[in-house]
Amino acid sequence: MARFLHIRFWLPLLLVAGTLLLAPLFRSSQPPLQSHALALLLCGTAALSAYLFAVIAQPEKF
């Protein structure tokens, strides 16, 4: 449970930080809302990928 509390705390933080970091990359081709949404999508995909790696590493826990 403590582990999940950790994730619940860190995941949104990481997503927000990643979004803010990556958004400027899309600024050239997109208006601000879209560039932030794209950055968030990218971070979300990365997080999903990390989750899948966690499943591969410890399938018993899921």
Added chain:
Amino acid sequence: MLPWLLAVVTLAAVVLTAPSLGRHLFEVFDDRPQPAWDRWLNPMETGLLRWIGDAGRSAENTRSYLQPLLISNALFGLLALTLLLFQPAWFNPLGFGGLRWDLALHTSISFLTNTDQQHLIPEQTLGNLAQLGAIQFLMFVSAATGLAVGFAVIRGFSGRPIGNFYRDLLRSLTRVLIPASLLLALFLLVSGVPMTLAPPLEITTLEGAKQWLPRGPIALFEAIKQLGENGGGFISANSAHPYENPTLLTNLVSTWAMLIIPAATLDAFGRFVGNRRQSNLLLALVFGLLVIGVGVAMAAEQAGNPLLSNWISGGNLQGKELRFGSALTGLWTVVSTGTMTGAVNGSIDAAMPLTILTALFNLFLQVVFGGQGTGMAYLLVFALLAVFLTGLMVGRTPEFLGRKVEKPQVVWASLVLLIHPLFVLIPAALTLAGGATLAGISNPGSHGISQVVYEYASAAANNGSGLEGLSDGTAWWNLTTSLSLLGGRYLPIAALLALADGFRQKPVLEPSPGTLRTDTGLFTGVTVVVLVILGALTFFPVLALGPIAEALTLAS
């Protein structure tokens, strides 16, 4: 008709000679008594083993195999990197200076990983010392490393301890690669390939212009380039150059040389597990895929571009050497990409889309004989996954070679599936997102996608060929492909060793009528389907946007 006949003869020669070399490999790597003819190597080998000392007899597990592998490879790489960074004046008749750091890094990693992707023009940048001490040295040790890993994995699958890396490396060199290369070099020498330390030849052409003809110790270089599935040319034009591949005969013998060691490794696998039927069926599987690829490419090259057929006959001759012709260049391309040699005797960039598709398909599968030693291991991984997927359908926990396939095996085997998406698709997407300038694409459109994807696929599969229109000498390309090279080499090696070591520790089960037999035609067919679905289906979207779109556009 003649090219087809020659192709059949070459491939038949591989099938006929593989069993005898296979037996030799089995004797070498299973520590059987040596035949009389290579006993003359004993003193040198025992001397070296004594020098290695206790390290040559260490405990046999994944860690104790992997650790010396990584350390020794790192040392080999550093040695080559130093030589390339600071080219000394010795044996350097044209006085070439050191390479740019990213180019030196990429070149040393590329040769260290048995890939031989070249982002440089060797005859204009490398002196003989660098060619011999860095490039050719790495060609020998990287092929030996691959062979060692291949046989460690085979040992694991056949229930033997996986062995000792130093010993395997040494014996790969002394018993297989060095003698075979010497023999092939002798043949090439006789056929007209130079073997000299003299500076380039200055000649006056018919028009009266001055021209430098690069030459060097090419014959031996060429021999290990083909036999060790390296593929990096002494000269930029690689095997298209008359000094590397002078005649039709050398062309066919070189094609044979690319195939013979991997085919023999497969044969040796059958001897290790005591089931030649199993290895013959796997050989038939791989050979079948190769023949299909060769057929497609030869036909496509011979047919040529339909849009040009009104003006040009004789197939697609763009980027071809006339002494080989269009069809035999197709044969070479498929064999070279399938075996992870990556040597070229014509421009793949100028080949027909179907040939490029076949080449990419080979790079993604990595088992159409595949890399030196590692190709065999990949094939076992796919067979294992096929057993796991279909074996459940007979109502038992799947078994392969008498051992159960359970979670650890599936984890290690399927990690191998992740390597290509990680090290091909992600960097290719990043490069293409960065725009054409970053990518250095020479032909826009679908072909540009092929160029970028091919470059990373070639790096991650440790092949080394390329669609050479790409301007790949930049720091971006050097560094990103270096990552793909390393990821595509050492991560699978670690996973394969762990897989094999874990597998051998499982109890052996006796076969019963309820056990799924893997040495049947049915199962071999299943393996092909699993191979194509798991190995290549992932890349179907990218292939569709690249060569398939190009081919369909040409056809319509």
Added chain:
Amino acid sequence: MTTSTRVLFPRMPRGPRQERRYLERPRQQGLVGRAVVEAFRKLDPRQAVSNPVMFVVWCGTALCLALTLEPRLLDVQAGDRERAFNALISLTLLATLLFANFAEALAEGRGKAQADALRRTQARTQARRQLADGSIELVDSSDLRRGDLVLVQGGDVIPADGEVIAGVASVDESAITGESAPVLKEAGSDVAGSVTGGTRILSDQLTLRISADPGKGFIDRMIALVEGAERSKTPNEIALTVLLAVLTQVFLIAVATLSPVANYLQVAPSVVTLVALLVALIPTTIGGLLSAIGIAGMDRVAQFNVIATSGRAVEACGDVNTLVLDKTGTITLGNRLAEEFLPVGGHSVAELAEAALGASCFDQTPEGRSIVRLAEKLGAVLPFGPGTASGIDFSARTRMSGSDTPDGIEFRKGAVDAIKGFVRSRGGQVPDQLDQCFEQVSRLGGTPLAVCRGAEVFGVIYLKDIIKPGIRERFDQLRRMGIRTVMLTGDNPITAGVIAREAGVDDFIAEATPEDKIAVIQQEQKLGKLVAMTGDGSNDAPALAQANVGVAMNSGTQAAKEAANMVDLDSDPTKLIDIVTIGKQLLITRGALTTFSIANDIAKYFAILPALFAGVGLEALNVMQLASPQSAILSAMVFNALIIPALVPLALKGVKFRPLSAEQLLRRNLLVYGAGGVVAPFVGIKLIDLAIGALHLI
């Protein structure tokens, strides 16, 4: 006591197996309704996260829903047309999730219904706990602890599992076995010494030592298992989960990188279509049904009235190579019947019959009573007055039984060499004819029992063993599946050989002791084989623990039940064969649906890819001639969603298992699920595309 015969032979299975259903039938009504509600509840991300494949679908659905609410979020040019399409895709994705949740909920619901049926047997009761000083206190049954002493009297419900330490009583065990006849329980007896919580004592009183803490008892374990509360993934399921996660990861990367690659050609597909492609490619069919298959497998075992201690045990059944079976009760009917009297030493049949009657009148075993019946049919009369003689019980050491008359005449019957020894000890002669009779009977597959009066051998009784009808066919099936059967029997080697041949077992061990069982199991395991066995006595417990799959009979001792990984409530040893089939079915179902799921990808590529990149020249790949790009994508998604409920019955019932060799099974299943998996989506997607066109949905 009229029930005495039942008490003595509690192991006899009766009636055709299909009709013996002792557990209360679980309530089926309302199951679907509850599963629907549960399917929505399972959308909770905290639950969704436990299924990697479906969690990716979950994330995709959330993204598509967001883009339905605000299509301009990722693409400035998107408008109402895109919103409508996004809404349709979101709905199909949501349906995919709900269908998968529904499958799992339905399987769980069936387990829960079964657990409820069990729980009703386990009403809370008051128990009389005996304290150290001998006084009695009333406590709630849930307060009992392992080791407590409890007094139960006629009419009480037995509060927890326990061992009888004093008293004799008849107990109604119909709550768990369905046997209406009461069972005699007494202290010190092997089989009759243990009682199960929830059963009812009918008369007299017993003192019990409680053998399980509350919630750890037999029925509690049963409930937890069928309910799925203690369900942990089996090794095979874990391995499959890894492979599915890897495939999902591979396709996630492939689809995520597609956007920049296509963007280079200026044909970047919309995010929603990419999500659709991803969901189409990842193995949602098996991902959605994987847990349902496992739960349904446990449920099927429970429907057979067998309680498995873990899913792992059921799965191991599929891998069993060798079955070790007791002859009696499994291969032959439990009771051997006297068939013929073979006199020796010049005695007549009538004399032998009289001696046999004398030796058997105290024997209450079915064999003994069949001897009495046969002797009386032949007109024999008891050679002594009723009530005058005393009975001598059978013991494993003497291997004979009989009676002693007051005037010192000893009637004995028993194993031939035991009687030989007895006769010699009394100074008698053994006629050569005896050995001939012994051989003659053995060769017929019968059990020879010698009969003597004092020092004089009268002859041999031929006890006929009746091989269960149909058992030979079952062993043939097992052999075709690659399973070897080993018969264990106390009979002499000749008899055992004949029975083994008739029943068609592969191997037999004659004159076997309980120690032999362990030896056989260990020997097979050394060859790398998985061994399954059945057992009931305390001395079977070590062998049950040693075997990879040990099935204890419910009529057996507590020790045996503890050591086993399955307990058969009907105490029918042949059921082991059914359990093996269920284990295999479980694995086949998983493999078949995985193959089907992955094979589907080929068709989905051909549907979606040409639709995704219009204008790059991929039109020729549209082999299904789907109407429009949007309709193609939607059709693929609808097919992907609908295939899950279409396969739910298969997942819950399991792929029909046929006793074929591995090669034949593989060929068959590959054809059905592999080739079928390639072809079905081509047909399905085309049909859905036609329907979408007809409905003008897009």
